[in-house]
Amino acid sequence: MHLALFIIFGLLCLGGALNLLLQRHPINSALSLIVVMSSLAVLYLLLGAEFLALAQIIVYSGAIMVLFVFVIMLLNAGLEEKTHGSRAAYLAGIPGMLALLGVLGGTFFTLRSSFGSARLGAYLATTHDLAQVLFRNLLLPFEVTSILILVAILGAVVLARKEH
Amino acid sequence: MNQFLIFILLTLLKIAVVTVVFLTAVAYTVLLERKLVGRIQNRWGPSRVGPFGLMQPLADGLKLFLKEDLMPSAVERPLFILAPIIALGCALTSIAVMPYGRDIRWHGVDMFQIANINVGLLVILGVTSIGVYGIALSGWSSNNKYSLLGSLRSTAQMISYELALGLSVIGVVLRTGSLNLRDIVNLQATHGVLSWNAFGGVQIVAFFIYLTAAFAETNRTPFDLPEAESELTAGYHTEYSSMKFAMFFMAEYANMINVGAVATLLFLGGWSSPFGHLFPDFGGPIVHALLPVFWFVAKIFCFLFLYVWVRGTLPRFRYDQLMGFGWKFLLPLAIANVVVTGLVLAVHG
Amino acid sequence: MSVPIAWYLILSAALFSIGVCGFLIKRNIISIFMSIELMLNAVNLAFVAFANRWHQVNGQIFVFFVMVVAAAEAAVGLAIIIAVFRSRNTLNVDQIDLMKL
Numbered sequence: 001m002h003l004a005l006f007i008i009f010g011l012l013c014l015g016g017a018l019n020l021l022l023q024r025h026p027i028n029s030a031l032s033l034i035v036v037m038s039s040l041a042v043l044y045l046l047l048g049a050e051f052l053a054l055a056q057i058i059v060y061s062g063a064i065m066v067l068f069v070f071v072i073m074l075l076n077a078g079l080e081e082k083t084h085g086s087r088a089a090y091l092a093g094i095p096g097m098l099a100l101l102g103v104l105g106g107t108f109f110t111l112r113s114s115f116g117s118a119r120l121g122a123y124l125a126t127t128h129d130l131a132q133v134l135f136r137n138l139l140l141p142f143e144v145t146s147i148l149i150l151v152a153i154l155g156a157v158v159l160a161r162k163e164h
Numbered sequence: 165m166n167q168f169l170i171f172i173l174l175t176l177l178k179i180a181v182v183t184v185v186f187l188t189a190v191a192y193t194v195l196l197e198r199k200l201v202g203r204i205q206n207r208w209g210p211s212r213v214g215p216f217g218l219m220q221p222l223a224d225g226l227k228l229f230l231k232e233d234l235m236p237s238a239v240e241r242p243l244f245i246l247a248p249i250i251a252l253g254c255a256l257t258s259i260a261v262m263p264y265g266r267d268i269r270w271h272g273v274d275m276f277q278i279a280n281i282n283v284g285l286l287v288i289l290g291v292t293s294i295g296v297y298g299i300a301l302s303g304w305s306s307n308n309k310y311s312l313l314g315s316l317r318s319t320a321q322m323i324s325y326e327l328a329l330g331l332s333v334i335g336v337v338l339r340t341g342s343l344n345l346r347d348i349v350n351l352q353a354t355h356g357v358l359s360w361n362a363f364g365g366v367q368i369v370a371f372f373i374y375l376t377a378a379f380a381e382t383n384r385t386p387f388d389l390p391e392a393e394s395e396l397t398a399g400y401h402t403e404y405s406s407m408k409f410a411m412f413f414m415a416e417y418a419n420m421i422n423v424g425a426v427a428t429l430l431f432l433g434g435w436s437s438p439f440g441h442l443f444p445d446f447g448g449p450i451v452h453a454l455l456p457v458f459w460f461v462a463k464i465f466c467f468l469f470l471y472v473w474v475r476g477t478l479p480r481f482r483y484d485q486l487m488g489f490g491w492k493f494l495l496p497l498a499i500a501n502v503v504v505t506g507l508v509l510a511v512h513g
Numbered sequence: 514m515s516v517p518i519a520w521y522l523i524l525s526a527a528l529f530s531i532g533v534c535g536f537l538i539k540r541n542i543i544s545i546f547m548s549i550e551l552m553l554n555a556v557n558l559a560f561v562a563f564a565n566r567w568h569q570v571n572g573q574i575f576v577f578f579v580m581v582v583a584a585a586e587a588a589v590g591l592a593i594i595i596a597v598f599r600s601r602n603t604l605n606v607d608q609i610d611l612m613k614l
Contacts, residue, residue, distance in 0.1 A: 001514060002514050002515060002516050003514050003515075003516055006516045006520065006521075010520075010524050013524060013528060014524070014527060014528070014531075017527075017528050017531040017532070017551060018531060020531070020535060020544075020547065020548070020551065021531055021534060021535045021538070021539075026541050026543045026544050026547075027243075027304065029544050029547055030543075030547060031243075031301075033547050033550065033551060034297070036528070036551065036554065037554060038294075040554055040557070040558055043521065043524075043558060043561075044558075044561050046516075047521070047561050047562060047564070047565040048565055049561050049564065049565075049573050049576075050281075050282055050283050051283060051286070051573075052561060052573050052576055052577065054283050054286035054287060054289075054290050055286070055577065055580060056557075056580070057290035057293070057294065058286065058289055058290045058293055059580050059583075059584055060550075060554070060580065060583070061290075061293070061294060062289075062290060062292075062293025062294055062296070062326075063293065063323065063326075063584065064550065064583065064584055064587045066293070066296050066297070066300065066319060066322075066323060067323070067587055067588070067591055068543065068546075068547060068587070068591070069297070069300050069301075069304075069319070070300070070316070070319050070320065070323075071543065071591045071594060071595065072543055073300065073303070073304050073312065073315070073316060073319075074316065074595070075543075075594075075595070075598050075604065077541065077543060077604055080539070080540050080541045080544065080605075081540065081605055082540070083540055083605065083607040086538060086540050086607075089537045089538045090538050092537060093533075093534045093537030093538040094534060094538070096533065096534070096537065097530045097531065097533055097534035097537075098530075100526075100529070100530045100533060101526060101527060101530040104523075104526035104529070104530070105523050105526050105527070108519050108522040108523050108526060109519065109523065111519070112517055112519035115517065115518035115519045115522065115566055116517070116518055116566055117515040117516060117517040117518060118515060118516055118517075118518055118521070118562075118565050118566075119514075119515040120514075120515075123565055123568050125564065125570045125573055126282060127282070127283065127343055129570050130570055130573060130574065130577070132570075133570050133571065133574055134574055134577065138574060141578065145578060145581045145582070148581070148582065148585055149581060149584070149585050151585075152584075152585035152586070152588050152589050153588065155588075155589045155592065156588040156589050156591070156592040157592075159589065159592035159593055159595070159596050160592040160595050160596065162599075
């Protein structure tokens with residue numbers, strides 16, 4: 001069960017990510033990214049992070065990506081053009097990606113026995129557990145992030161406002 | 165293994181029954197609206213098909229099903245087809261986590277809730293927030309300025325009001341200490357009206373905020389700017405016809421029922437009776453099992469009535485009024501409600 | 514039936530690499546921004562996998578903070594994109610490489 005779900009949603013993740021890379025229209029890229037994020041939510045659920053799985057759906061798929069889609073529609077972004085800059089990026093980007101994947105994947109693969117394995121239902125972090133740590137041990141960082149959010153809201157309003 | 169098989173079969177049964185009942189309810193909500201708006205405007209409403217026009221939904225469905233499914237030539241085909249599916253799919257999903265009756269088990273399976281999830285409330289919020297894509301994509305893929313304007317409006321409106329909606333729910337969650345919808349209802353089930361969150365739980369402000377934000381989330385009057393027919397012909401579903409249009413239509417009414425059901429669960433005690441445990445031994449075991457379902461449906465019906473009543477009464481907001489109301493009034497009020505509820509709970513424990 | 518944590522980590526590495534590649538080869542500023550989000554998500558998956566490995570919530574708390582920062586970043590980033598589009602009327606990064614207009 002766990003294996004089947006992991007394979008299905010892992011493949012959805014990979015497919016979505018590759019589609020993001022290959023699509024030339026930003027709205028198609030955005031939709032593939034939504035697929036990636038929602039599949040990641042299922043993977044979080046498999047790993048016993050129920051609150052995070054739903055937070056992923058609400059924050060990433062439901063809020064951040066809606067903003068992206070909204071901006072794409074607002075600016076009426078069209079197909080991506082190929083320019084002189086992109087050829088150099090292709091030459092450096094694709095080998096770079098393969099090298100990075102080789103290094104990271106190889107490391108994880110050689111160390112795989114020390115990571116152990118995850119079973120369905122063996123570990124579940126409830127919202128209560130999460131809140132205990134977040135609001136007792138990490139209260140200050142939490143408050144600092146809330147100030148960060150406030151600053152970001154103000155910044156976004158100032159930046160996006162039309163000058164008269 | 166046998167136990168597992170029974171679980172699967174009973175769950176499928178629950179899903180089938182709930183889906184059929186839900187879709188029928190959606191169809192009859194349309195009739196309810198047409199009838200009530202008719203009465204409000206001093207006319208009869210549909211009255212030809214069947215006794216009192218009761219077969220009208222069937223006739224409507226048949227008509228939409230048999231119409232030609234036009235595919236405009238300039239649309240972005242895959243997204244154009246995907247959009248109504250997303251809208252309707254999301255609208256039909258959230259009913260899966262709602263408890264619609266007492267926790268009565270048959271062969272160890274809870275027969276009055278499809279899935280009892282620890283974070284059920286978040287599932288509903290998440291599914292609702294995904295539903296925005298149905299409208300956003302329909303407008304974008306239609307390649308039509310009215311559709312695009314409608315969907316831009318709708319997206320901005322839904323993002324704005326989702327904040328107030330999410331914050332209004334937090335008071336209830338603070339009071340219960342759980343995101344499980346069964347826990348939330350059970351806490352309100354003891355003393356009838358007195359223990360409902362909206363009254364005994366003093367979440368009446370949150371209830372008001374939720375209700376207002378819910379009207380905006382479902383694109384209903386007075387917040388129906390995404391489909392304001394006098395400005396945008398039909399808004400985001402201008403280019404849709406036949407069953408694809410019907411899917412948007414059903415999604416809208418299903419969302420109305422969803423929102424009413426969530427308001428019932430969170431603020432009005434869900435399936436619990438308004439009299440609490442005053443009549444504990446009323447009727448036999450079957451009445452004991454089915455009476456809560458009746459209360460749940462009755463409360464949702466009141467919400468639907470309110471929806472139609474508001475539609476028949478209030479004019480549409482202007483767009484800047486809509487945004488100003490959401491950001492400058494509802495959001496601060498919701499934050500104040502969270503702070504006050506938190507302080508009160510901290511003092512009283 | 515169990516799945517080795519290493520598989521989750523390898524998936525996360527693959528997503529991260531694809532994000533890096535997208536960041537390099539995409540020319541549309543919005544797509545580039547989406548590649549960054551993809552990288553953040555890949556890292557989140559690794560955090561959650563490690564949280565499961567050590568049975569500690571701290572990994573999930575990290576993800577929580579990453580989400581908050583990502584939301585803030587998206588708001589500011591998209592505002593910048595809108596401002597840039599207003600002044601230059603293009604979303605192609607190769608045409609937005611000068612500090613002055």
